[in-house]
Amino acid sequence: AQSVTQLDSQVPVFEEAPVELRCNYSSSVSVYLFWYVQYPNQGLQLLLKYLSGSTLVKGINGFEAEFNKSQTSFHLRKPSVHISDTAEYFCAVISGGYQKVTFGTGTKLQVIP
């Protein structure tokens, strides 16, 4: 069975500081990994995805993530955050038969002016 762990439920960070949001997964087969962002009172939208190829993936709004197979991690990073990045971020994994998507419990990023 696959699972996703986002250990940090909330991450406060000052504006223009770097941030890392952690995501670890467990799966015994090949995985496909995603980060989604949810702004207040909205649905989720895709930030970036890893399907295959380069382990460093760049997404929208200056975010990037690195797939680390040995660490079973897919941490999200941004070198300098902006107030508008305040949102909740979800890591998700698909494995095996492609049908089931498993989401982490989310990390709320609070950017402090």
Added chain:
Amino acid sequence: DVKVTQSSRYLVKRTGEKVFLECVQDMDHENMFWYRQDPGLGLRLIYFSYDVKMKEKGDIPEGYSVSREKKERFSLILESASTNQTSMYLCASRLKGPYEQYFGPGTRLTVT
């Protein structure tokens, strides 16, 4: 532009009522999903449909049923609403395969 729409943004229902939540996508996607989102629990899958008239239970199907008679429409039904079904409900769709999902704006359901 890709679009997933949900019939209501906010809904208030009484205990015991039958509730219908509708989701429509305009992208010709095979797969459609219903999730509920609760603080601290993330997104939990209720049901998904991998094609028309096909459905599969997710992690928390109890108290819910679904219907998919047309490719673009996926309905979630609460047969007899209860207060513990007060939640945010999110619909999503995607192409068949390991691809990203596209989400609707959500329906915040309150059962009193």
